[in-house]
Amino acid sequence: MKRISIDPITRLEGHGKIDIFLTDEGEVANAYLQVPELRGFERFCVGRPAEDMPNITNRICGVCPEAHHMASTKALDALFHVDPPPTAKKLREMFYSIFFATDHTTHFYALGGPDFVMGPDAPVAERNILGIIKKVGMEIAGKVLKMRHDGHHLIKMIGGRPVHPNWGLPGGVSRGITEEQREEIEQLGRDAIEFGKFSIQLFNDIVLGNEAYVALITNDAYIHRTYNMGTVDENNHVNFYDGMIRVVGPDGKEHAKYHPKDYREYVAEHVEPWSYLKFPYLKKIGWKGFVDGEDSGIYKATPLSRLNAADGMATPLAQAEYERMYDTLGGKPVNNTLATHWARLVELLYATERWVELATDPEITGEEFRVLPTETPDEGVGEVEAPRGTLTHHYWTDERGILTQVNLIVGTTNNNAPINMSVKKAAQGLITKGTVIKEGLLNTIEMAYRAYDPCMACATHTLPGQMPLEVMIRTPDGEIIERLTQNI
Amino acid sequence: MSEKGKLAIYWAASCGGCEIAVLGINEKILDVANAFDIVLWPVAIDAKVHSIEKMDDKSIDLCLFNGAIRTSEQEYMARLLRAKSKVLVAFGSCAHEGCIPGLANVTNREEIFQTAYHDTPSTDNPEGIRPQTETEVDEGMLYLPIFYDTVKTLDQCVEVEYYLPGCPPEPERIWDAIVAILEGKLPAPGSVIGAETTVCDECPRTREEKRIKEFKRTWEIIPDTETCLLEQGLVCCGIATRAGCGALCPTVGSPCIGCYGPNEGVEDFGARMMTALASVIDSEDPEEIDRIIHEGIPDPIGTFYRFSLAASELRRTSLATDGDGQSAASA
Numbered sequence: 001m002k003r004i005s006i007d008p009i010t011r012l013e014g015h016g017k018i019d020i021f022l023t024d025e026g027e028v029a030n031a032y033l034q035v036p037e038l039r040g041f042e043r044f045c046v047g048r049p050a051e052d053m054p055n056i057t058n059r060i061c062g063v064c065p066e067a068h069h070m071a072s073t074k075a076l077d078a079l080f081h082v083d084p085p086p087t088a089k090k091l092r093e094m095f096y097s098i099f100f101a102t103d104h105t106t107h108f109y110a111l112g113g114p115d116f117v118m119g120p121d122a123p124v125a126e127r128n129i130l131g132i133i134k135k136v137g138m139e140i141a142g143k144v145l146k147m148r149h150d151g152h153h154l155i156k157m158i159g160g161r162p163v164h165p166n167w168g169l170p171g172g173v174s175r176g177i178t179e180e181q182r183e184e185i186e187q188l189g190r191d192a193i194e195f196g197k198f199s200i201q202l203f204n205d206i207v208l209g210n211e212a213y214v215a216l217i218t219n220d221a222y223i224h225r226t227y228n229m230g231t232v233d234e235n236n237h238v239n240f241y242d243g244m245i246r247v248v249g250p251d252g253k254e255h256a257k258y259h260p261k262d263y264r265e266y267v268a269e270h271v272e273p274w275s276y277l278k279f280p281y282l283k284k285i286g287w288k289g290f291v292d293g294e295d296s297g298i299y300k301a302t303p304l305s306r307l308n309a310a311d312g313m314a315t316p317l318a319q320a321e322y323e324r325m326y327d328t329l330g331g332k333p334v335n336n337t338l339a340t341h342w343a344r345l346v347e348l349l350y351a352t353e354r355w356v357e358l359a360t361d362p363e364i365t366g367e368e369f370r371v372l373p374t375e376t377p378d379e380g381v382g383e384v385e386a387p388r389g390t391l392t393h394h395y396w397t398d399e400r401g402i403l404t405q406v407n408l409i410v411g412t413t414n415n416n417a418p419i420n421m422s423v424k425k426a427a428q429g430l431i432t433k434g435t436v437i438k439e440g441l442l443n444t445i446e447m448a449y450r451a452y453d454p455c456m457a458c459a460t461h462t463l464p465g466q467m468p469l470e471v472m473i474r475t476p477d478g479e480i481i482e483r484l485t486q487n488i
Numbered sequence: 489m490s491e492k493g494k495l496a497i498y499w500a501a502s503c504g505g506c507e508i509a510v511l512g513i514n515e516k517i518l519d520v521a522n523a524f525d526i527v528l529w530p531v532a533i534d535a536k537v538h539s540i541e542k543m544d545d546k547s548i549d550l551c552l553f554n555g556a557i558r559t560s561e562q563e564y565m566a567r568l569l570r571a572k573s574k575v576l577v578a579f580g581s582c583a584h585e586g587c588i589p590g591l592a593n594v595t596n597r598e599e600i601f602q603t604a605y606h607d608t609p610s611t612d613n614p615e616g617i618r619p620q621t622e623t624e625v626d627e628g629m630l631y632l633p634i635f636y637d638t639v640k641t642l643d644q645c646v647e648v649e650y651y652l653p654g655c656p657p658e659p660e661r662i663w664d665a666i667v668a669i670l671e672g673k674l675p676a677p678g679s680v681i682g683a684e685t686t687v688c689d690e691c692p693r694t695r696e697e698k699r700i701k702e703f704k705r706t707w708e709i710i711p712d713t714e715t716c717l718l719e720q721g722l723v724c725c726g727i728a729t730r731a732g733c734g735a736l737c738p739t740v741g742s743p744c745i746g747c748y749g750p751n752e753g754v755e756d757f758g759a760r761m762m763t764a765l766a767s768v769i770d771s772e773d774p775e776e777i778d779r780i781i782h783e784g785i786p787d788p789i790g791t792f793y794r795f796s797l798a799a800s801e802l803r804r805t806s807l808a809t810d811g812d813g814q815s816a817a818s819a
Contacts (some may be wrong), residue, residue: 021627029627036632037559038619039501040600042608044592048790051706055745056794059588062505062656080707152512160514160740161733163505163656164747167740168708174741268612274630278611280606287612323696373707394609400786401705407608431760 002102007111018423018445026433031302031424033449035277035416045429050377050397054168057393060410066099066155067386067411068393071242073168075382075393080170080373080401085216087366088172093241094185094358095158096384097169100240101192101351102151103387104303104344109144135482136202137460147195162418172370182365189356191316196349200321202344205300209326217328221429222337224421225250227282229303229414231385232257237314238350240385246284246309250294252333255282260383265394267409279417280409290421298421299416302452304343308333313346315353321346337422340451355397377401385413388452405434413450415452422448462481493549495524496540497579498569500555500562501589501639505656506580507554512659513666524550525669528569528577537565540572548572550669552579552652556586556798557645570646575669577681581655583642584680585749585757586798588655590639593797594789597637639798651680653730655747655795661732680730684752687726687744688716691735693720699770703784706743717743718768723784723791728760747795756801758792 017036021029045056054072058065070092084092152162158177159165167173176243177185207213216222232246233239245263247255257264267279270287281297288296299305313319316419325342326332334343358364377400382393389411396405426448499507510519520526527548528540540548551573551702557563570576577741581587592600605611607617621629642648665681668674675681690696695716704721711717717738724739725746737744750757762781769777783792795798 019628019630022799032625032630034630034632036561036636037501038600038604039558039589040592040595040604043603044598046603047594047787048591049705049787052787052790052794055542056588056591059503060501060657062508065503065505076707092552149514156736160742161736163508166737166742173714174706264610269608269610271611271613271617271619271690273617273620274625274632276619276632276635280610283612341792351530370710372710401707402786403606405609407610409610 005440012322014388018430020424020427022420022431026431028424028428028431031420031427032274033416033420033423034275042406042408048401048403050076050395050401050403053395053403055164055166057408058164060265060408062163064099064103064386064388064411066096066159067167067384067391069159069168070096071382071384071386071391071393073170073382074384074397075172075390076168076170076241077380078382079377079380079397081312081375081377082171082371082373084172085366085368085371087176087363088369088371088436089242090224090358090361091173091176091369093164094355094364095155097351097355097358098151098154098158098185098239100387101196101348101355102148102155104348104351105144105147105151105195105199107387108341108348131485135441140202143195144415145264147192152190154185155423156437159186169370174370176367176369177365179365182359186356186359189352189359190343192352193349193356196345196352197317199348200345201268203342207342217336217338217342219336219338221425221444222422222451223372224300224337224418224425225335226296226418227255228305228308228333229287229299229301229390231260231383232310233314235314236311238310238385239314240348240351242384245383245390247299248309248333248477250292250333250335251357252308256284260392261381263381263383263394263409266308269409269413275416277413277416280414281417290417290424292421299414300418300452301411302340302343303347304334304337304340307343307346312348315350315357317353318346318350319421321349335479337448337451370483387414389414412452419449419452422452492523492525493559494547495520495526496528496548496551496569496573497526497530497556498528498551498553498565499530500553500565500642501558502580502582502587505784505819509580509654509656509659510552510662513663514659516663525658530763534696537568543572545571546574549574551576552585553582553642556582556587556589557640557642558636558744560636562633562637563640563645566642566645570736575649576642576646577650577652577665578642578648579652580657581653581747581749581795584651584653584799585637585796587747587795590641590796590798591790591794597635601635620658622789641799644798645739649677650674651683653680653747654751658733678751680752682748683731685731686751687729687731687733687735687738687748690724690731690733691716691738691744693717693735693738699768700768703765705784711741713741715727721784723765724793725761726753727764730756745794749796757796758788758800759800761792783816 017034020031023029041060054069057068057072060068082384152337156162159167227247227249229247231239231243232245244257245260246257249255258266267280268283269280283298285297307401313322325346329339377397379396384391391411392409394407395403397403426444430444489585515549551569553569553576578584582589601618605613619632620636621632693716694714698719703723724743726744727750728750729744729746730748730751731749742759752761754760766777768781771777
């Protein structure tokens with residue numbers, strides 16, 4: 001049997017490695033995406049004071065530390081049985097909306113978008129952020145840079161630091177905002193809404209206006225009929241900061257809707273010996289291996305999943321785009337992985353609208369941004385939607401608030417099994433009867449997993465088209481018979 | 489300079505925040521690109537590990553290495569880049585002191601695996617499966633790197649010329665260091681590139697030399713916005729922490745957590761913190777001082793060695809024999 005190893009050389013030594021095995025007939029027998037790293041947070045946090053967790057767990061990921069900081073802070077609310085005042089909740093959600101808009105911008109323009117904007121057949125050297133700038137012009141590049149700059153500026157202003165905020169506490173936040181700051185947040189938020197609208201228009205013009213791209217989105221190689229997970233508010237609209245978790249089946253019907261604290265009744269994690277990263281699945285359906293469909297417990301937790309799991313968006317512009325997306329793609333649910341990029345832009349628009357809604361809320365500058373807990377801490381679950389999936393933190397402490405147990409289910413981890421399946425399916429589409437379609441292989445596999453924006457501890461955050469990949473086709477005894485490279 | 493220098497930027501056991509911080513120097517990144525040929529930077533440009541392996545020793549002028557050493561592959565890259573680089577900088581808290589991932593040294597591989605793959609309540613693993621360095625699947629063999637028992641700092645693996653502290657280092661300090669390197673205005677090898685003062689020196693809060701009778705946990709009080717957090721009873725690490733961030737955390741009402749490591753001349757951060765705290769306690773009685781520290785600071789290791797456990801004097805004696813990791817995850 002032949003083996004094809006794809007080492008993202010960027011992470012040869014950590015985080016992501018793909019092995020594809022061929023049968024003697026030259027068909028794809030199986031594909032494995034291995035995560036070769038573990039850091040052990042769930043164990044070494046035991047013994048730490050619970051209030052340190054927002055500052056410890058944000059070090060899980062330096063690209064989305066805000067998500068861990070927020071899930072952890074919410075877990076502390078539950079642990080200490082304290083309900084933050086309205087101003088605190090609004091401040092947190094506004095901060096979180098700014099973060100979401102900034103993060104989705106990075107993904108669309110620098111990471112995932114180039115595959116689309118430049119087109120899948122564009123030369124590798126052009127499928128990157130520089131290629132986008134060249135194609136769309138410096139004026140647009142300026143807009144992207146301003147959006148990212150504004151986002152980081154506000155994250156630092158509100159949360160204290162541009163990376164790894166130190167702001168969340170049980171019962172609220174460490175500092176509120178002044179009227180002067182509020183005005184700046186509102187103004188930059190209005191710019192951000194325009195940027196969100198502009199981004200959707202760009203997607204319309206470049207992607208949806210081109211039949212070849214639409215064909216790619218709807219291509220069978222990128223379809224996975226799995227369950228979808230997301231957080232919804234009281235109207236079943238998408239919410240990033242708080243709500244109930246809703247899971248819908250491959251047919252779009254509701255499988256479950258539950259409070260995040262009850263996650264253990266619905267989600268379990270499977271272990272494989274060949275990866276340090278576990279594989280979550282829906283407990284009531286069960287682990288049936290790496291297969292999709294109603295009978296397999298595998299689910300996705302991505303921007304597209306959140307839209308599939310909800311009935312709509314809570315803001316007007318995003319709702320209109322939500323409806324247009326489903327109208328265009330033939331109704332709900334959409335199981336085309338590549339439509340995740342479109343869903344991400346609908347979420348970007350929602351995040352900017354929510355940001356301004358909260359920045360103009362009369363309570364946002366309130367002075368009561370924190371209440372002190374009075375109850376004895378014992379156990380608490382905190383959940384938010386991270387950009388890359390539902391994020392759950394669960395803590396247990398003694399009566400002094402010292403951690404005795406910790407359980408974390410992190411955004412990308414939810415998608416571990418689906419990403420494996422997507423890689424296999426993409427490979428199957430390109431390798432038949434021993435013939436490897438060399439030109440498309442690396443690009444297509446890259447696109448298959450990039451749609452998830454996988455963040456193996458931020459590992460695969462490399463610029464597309466510049467990701468150095470090496471594919472080695474070996475005989476069973478290890479002899480290399482062919483070597484394909486990109487950017488090596 | 490007629491010929492550009494060669495620069496490598498690399499990440500090991502880290503969170504990616506150091507890369508975000510480097511990108512935070514914004515347009516100055518172009519100055520870096522003008523001064524150096526970047527031969528390796530996985531997050532942003534073509535990475536050429538094979539080319540690095542083929543390079544002559546000492547042919548890279550500068551390597552900025554972030555992340556701690558947690559696995560056999562990370563150690564391989566540290567040794568490779570050490571051999572190829574003239575100047576190796578431990579960049580950021582993980583490479584410098586172990587950072588948060590270094591807190592894993594309160595435990596070990598066995599306990600970490602037991603928790604991650606067995607005891608965590610959502611884990612469903614009736615067959616007791618654990619990740620293995622070699623797994624035979626139906627189609628062939630799959631390999632994982634060895635997960636070490638102990639997290640190591642970069643200089644516990646290889647010789648390091650300089651250290652750039654912070655979790656992550658602030659972009660302004662990164663730029664300062666790059667300028668110093670470009671201009672050849674470097675301190676003696678082995679030095680930390682950074683300020684010689686403490687976070688207290690750059691903190692806008694007022695200190696009144698007040699002494700305290702008890703320490704408070706952050707969730708127990710709402711501190712005022714003007715005065716020193718330590719004097720309000722919060723365990724603020726600014727007093728022992730190297731300056732460089734501009735006192736970001738105290739400015740938003742949160743105590744310094746010590747991410748910039750010990751200030752100049754201090755070997756052990758925790759020991760320095762304990763001395764500093766003892767000096768603000770309003771008591772001369774050793775027993776009372778002990779009681780005040782014990783009651784107010786329930787987790788001395790996590791509080792005093794939050795970022796520096798892997799580098800501290802507390803590190804386990806088996807470190808020297810663990811380094812090759814031969815026993816490993818396959819056991």
